[in-house]
Amino acid sequence: DSGVTQTPKHLITATGQRVTLRCSPRSGDLSVYWYQQSLDQGLQFLIQYYNGEERAKGNILERFSAQQFPDLHSELNLSSLELGDSALYFCASSPRGAGGRETQYFGPGTRLLVL
């Protein structure tokens, strides 16, 4: 158990809908990362937050947004969902967000299925 929690574990929704994925980092970790994992693209970095502020952005679609709250939990919002958004979404956390010098600990993921 990495100490990172994600809810829900599974989500089934329809195209055009909006969903929110939630992540609680390990105790004491200030940085949260969101990743998308699909069969054809592998694990893709979406966005990073450090202590409530956006620190780095990857290939995150404009339909997706995220935020990190004062208690350090983070939410990833996915809107106008398309079939191609079906994937595993992982959250990871690290102590200070100091890039490669730190280990990222991954949560169990949320499996999203868009029908």
Add this chain to the structure above:
Amino acid sequence: QKEVEQDPGPLSVPEGAIVSLNCTYSNSAFQYFMWYRQYSRKGPELLMYTYSSGNKEDGRFTAQVDKSSKYISLFIRDSQPSDSATYLCAMKGASNTDKLIFGTGTRLQVFP
């Protein structure tokens, strides 16, 4: 061309075999190299972490980085059925804003 290339496998070996997993990369700025193990329907867990070139050993696992060839390897000795998983290489540069780039993963199956 992807920044990180990894053979997806699957790689099937008998119990006790030595397993070699590899990744190549194109970005010479990468400084930190990691191997993650991902069991089915689970999140990736960090196995090995290496900075710059060289070898690192941890139990049955050895990670090697050859920056001159832009090539990294993970060796698993005395492989066990419990090692059956997908192995992801990952790497990044030195900046705090550099993102972690993952390979697509190699699926390993160790049969008894």
